[in-house]
Amino acid sequence: MATNVSDLDTPALLVDLDRLEANLDRAAAYAKASGLRLRPHTKTHKSPLVASMQVARGAVGLTVAKVGEAQVMAGEGVPDLLVAYPVWGDVKWARLARIARAVPVTVALDSPDVAEGLAVHARRAGIVIRVLVEADLGMRRCGLPPGPALVDLARHVEALDGLRAQGIMFYPGHINPASSGGPGQLGKLRSDLERVLSDFGASGLCAEIVSGGSTPTLYHSHTIDGLTEIRPGTYVFNDRSQVAMEACKWEHCALSVVATVVSVSERGWFVVDAGSKTLSSDLQRPDQDGCFGHVVDVPGARLHMMNEEHGMVDMSGRMDLAPRIGERVHIIPNHVCATVNMHDVVHGVRGGTVEVSWKVAGRGRVQ
Ligand SMILES: Cc1ncc(COP(=O)(O)O)c(C=O)c1O
Structure with missing residues (x-):
């Protein structure tokens, strides 16, 4: 029998299935119309x-960060897995090679060290692992900046048996197109990528795949010449940071967290069981207003303080608007990825009914 949302115990993660499907449809339609692989x-x-909902809508493969996540995602019907992370160490390379026997695997890397280790394990397993070299186009995390070292790395990968160099990966996570600096950041990204592609072209290197993309830049992807595929993640659920950006x-x-009011203080706040x-204690990007989420149902409420199991919601003098003990509120987290990773189960809801509940199978798969 279908469960009513109000029968779920709290705190719990709810996903509005209509919204999820609309987010998936919109991105899939955009990628298709723009000639980009998603x-x-x-x-x-x-x-x-x-x-599987993403693959059913035309995703050409899936991206993960960790080998453990790749294991979880390597199910039936998954066309291809990209590990967008420099995988290091014999234990992980061996695990990855095992996965690559079942599902084609691509790895992004930025050093000959990782490439060589991966190649040894690919040869040992009698398989070929595809590789994207990671360029740092302003994110300042992993990746090599445009220039000769990036070209040398791609050459090195091409020369290694067991690997197939397929192109370039970058992550434009530093770019917020809607900010005042956004157009300038996008312009710099375009010219940096142009330089990388021209270097690759001049050296006869493969750039069949040019993989970029994030949620804030998602709908700007068609303006980046040379891009062939995009990897947005947060777009499925979105969150308070994405709204701020x-x-x-x-x-x-x-996605929202449904929480119960467990205490109300006449001194100006109420407390929820989240x-x-x-929720995670991530603050909102980029303006960091000090709140830990958006309380949807209570106008003016500010989730300004948290302990591990208490969320303190300031009412700024409007206690007449505060909910009572036992009432439920819905909170949109600052950073939905961190929130989901803290839960075993997500409930998919439509019209007040829990239509489907699913396990967060990749939760905690950090190795
Ligand atoms: C390498 C890589 N690609 C894609 C993404 C997805 O970006 P977003 O969270 O903006 O959707 C991330 C996010 O951390 C990432 O690290």
């Missing part, structure tokens, strides 16, 4: 069920 990052949902509107936020172990 290889969504699964770090946000960590669920083979949501991944104008990457989406509140009505695109598909603290940092439920």
